Amino acid sequence: MRVVIAEDEPLLREGLTLLLRGRGFEVVSAVGDAEALTAALAGDPPDIVITDIRLPPGYRDEGLRVATEARRRHPGLPVVVLSSYVEKEYARELLSDGHGGVGYLLKDRVGDVAEFVRSVRRVAEGGTAIDGEVVSQLVARSRPDPLSALTPREREVLALMAEGLDNAEIAERLVLTERAVLKHVGNVFTKLDLPPSSPGHRRVRAVLAHLRQAGRGS
Incomplete structure (x- = not known):
């Protein structure tokens, strides 16, 4: 799996590089600023981009800007952004x-x-893979929305889906049976009008609908 890393802190950049290479990833580029990240993504896209949101020269949102522009050129290009704290506006943009x-x-x-x-x-x-703290801050201030038909338990299940948990992990977190979780997940799909024939990954589409709407309430 080919990876591009952008992180301005040399120790963290080197640590991520060694960590991923040690687990079978091919780190094709590890850079420290937005200009170098743009150059690294100018040719064939990697399998995934891992970038700090804030990069030189401005330390504002340069990493996110380069990554989202790359996703516009290559729809669906996988991107993981790293941040020192929750920035809801940036999460919504991503x-x-x-x-x-x-x-x-x-x-x-x-x-x-x-x-x-x-x-x-x-x-x-x-x-x-949305950090649980990001999910919590987005959902805590969400307005009434198309997801209002979901029960509190269904919202809990959907929030854990956003973190990337599978049904077994959700069952363990909520102290439920996997059968109960499967029922809740099915209800979420039904209420969000995501039938089995719906194009795209239903689980991902449900998560994105949830987080986009929650972000609008911030």
């Missing part, structure tokens, strides 16, 4: 194109190596 293959992870969670690697693989396969 989700705005409606495609899967997105992740928003807080840097202090990258220390859980196994979970970080799982998140990268999940996003590369077209799924989502």
Whole structure:
């Protein structure tokens, strides 16, 4: 799996490079600023981009801008953005194109190596990996919306889907049976009008609908 990394902190950049190479990823480029990231993405796109939101020269949202522009040129290009804290506006922008293959992870969670690697693989396969703190802050201030038909339990299940948990992991987190979780997931799909024949990955589409709408309430 070919990876491009953009991170201005040399120690973290080198750490991510060594971590991923040690687990079978091919790090084709590891850069420290927005200009170098743009150059790294100018040719054939990698399988996934991992970038800090804030990069030199301005340390504002340069990493996110380059990544979202790359996704416009290559729809669905998997992108994981890293941030030191939750920035709801940036999370909403990342989700705005409606495609899967997105992740928003807080840097202090990258220390859980196994979970970080799982998140990268999940996003590369077209799924989502949204940090639970990001989900919590988006959902906490959401307005009434098309998701209002969901029960509180169904919203809990959908929020955990946004983190990238599968049904077994959701069942363990909520102390439910997998059969009960499967029923809740089915109800979410039905209420969001996502039948089995619906194009695209229903799980990802449900998550994106959830997070985009929640972000509008912030």
